[in-house]
Amino acid sequence: MKVLLTGAAGQLGHALRQRPAVGVELIATSRSGGDGLLALDLADAEACRAAVRDLQPDWVLNAGAYTAVDKAESEGGLAHAVNAGAPQAFAEALAETGGRLLQVSTDFVFNGRQGHPYRPEQPRDPLGVYGASKAAGEEAVAQVLGGSGRGVILRTSWVMGPVGRNFALTMLRLHREKPAIAVVADQVGCPTSTHTLAAACWRAIERTGPEGEAVTPILHWSDAGAASWYDVAVAVGELAEGLGLLERAAAVQPITTADYPTPAQRPSYSLLECTGSRQLLDLPAVHWRQALRQLLEGVT
Numbered sequence: 074m075k076v077l078l079t080g081a082a083g084q085l086g087h088a089l090r091q092r093p094a095v096g097v098e099l100i101a102t103s104r105s106g107g108d109g110l111l112a113l114d115l116a117d118a119e120a121c122r123a124a125v126r127d128l129q130p131d132w133v134l135n136a137g138a139y140t141a142v143d144k145a146e147s148e149g150g151l152a153h154a155v156n157a158g159a160p161q162a163f164a165e166a167l168a169e170t171g172g173r174l175l176q177v178s179t180d181f182v183f184n185g186r187q188g189h190p191y192r193p194e195q196p197r198d199p200l201g202v203y204g205a206s207k208a209a210g211e212e213a214v215a216q217v218l219g220g221s222g223r224g225v226i227l228r229t230s231w232v233m234g235p236v237g238r239n240f241a242l243t244m245l246r247l248h249r250e251k252p253a254i255a256v257v258a259d260q261v262g263c264p265t266s267t268h269t270l271a272a273a274c275w276r277a278i279e280r281t282g283p284e285g286e287a288v289t290p291i292l293h294w295s296d297a298g299a300a301s302w303y304d305v306a307v308a309v310g311e312l313a314e315g316l317g318l319l320e321r322a323a324a325v326q327p328i329t330t331a332d333y334p335t336p337a338q339r340p341s342y343s344l345l346e347c348t349g350s351r352q353l354l355d356l357p358a359v360h361w362r363q364a365l366r367q368l369l370e371g372v373t
């Protein structure tokens with residue numbers, strides 16, 4: 074099975090390349106290529122269509138994205154080109170070639186106001202430009218491939234791995250550098266390790282039905298439990314200290330979103346209801362703290 078992977082240099086892409094599913098011929102791409110990766114600019118819709126037509130993959134695993142949530146507020150055109158234009162182009166080309174698309178998406182397609190976990194079929198209502206661009210990408214995939222059952226959207230949240238840019242590694246650095254850190258305690262979601270997320274992506278691909286239909290149109294995948302950013306920052310300090318990555322954790326001070334203004338508004342409660350997806354994928358729930366510990370064990 075031939076899989077065209079985008080975002081291969083990103084944190085999820087890294088984990089996907091480390092343990093590909095059995096029998097997969099992986100064609101991994103990044104924005105500028107090199108290092109064994111093909112060059113594919115996701116802002117170039119025609120290049121995305123051409124890649125599918127030329128390479129004829131069985132699946133496109135679209136893990137690449139414009140992920141700078143705050144910067145997206147002032148770069149809306151680019152965020153939409155990458156996060157909505159690329160999945161639309163992949164879907165259109167795959168509709169011609171007969172391939173399938175796994176589109177990785179985000180809890181930020183929801184507004185976070187309902188106060189209990191979001192189910193996959195609930196309507197999207199993003200707060201910021203990043204969320205809106207990812208929601209538009211989902212809508213394009215559903216519109217172009219929904220009827221054929223050959224498009225799968227896999228939403229996840231608060232992605233963190235041992236390499237790349239993420240909250241856990243930023244906190245680890247701040248614990249090392251500062252005696253005290255202030256972290257937002259009134260935004261609740263769930264961390265997801267790239268390790269468990271990559272396994273869920275590969276399983277979603279493996280679970281294609283006998284007629285080639287997708288396992289389900291929308292999957293939700295995050296690690297188990299719930300946390301605020303403050304909880305995660307405290308856990309990083311405790312776990313890193315226990316693992317000998319730190320001499321002494323910084324004091325973590327809980328603050329409110331109002332104390333830490335950012336260009337983009339973020340959902341205050343964006344837990345994803347994952348029970349049904351875990352059953353469909355037949356994968357165990359791993360508590361976020363356990364997954365975070367495994368992540369930190371992989372930090373060199």
Ligand SMILES: NC(=O)c1ccc[n+]([C@@H]2O[C@H](COP(=O)([O-])OP(=O)(O)OC[C@H]3O[C@@H](n4cnc5c(N)ncnc54)[C@H](OP(=O)(O)O)[C@@H]3O)[C@@H](O)[C@H]2O)c1
Binds near residue numbers: 082155177
């Ligand atoms: N990170 C999170 O907390 C989070 C939460 C929920 C959902 N997600 C979703 O999960 C998926 C994986 O995210 P991640 O955390 O692995 O993000 P990441 O580490 O930022 O990786 C994204 C990759 O996409 C690449 N990319 C951006 N623009 C591109 C372009 N024009 N052409 C080609 N490649 C481009 C980036 O390359 P450059 O580094 O060169 O820009 C980067 O390597 C994304 O769909 C994201 O929306 C992430």
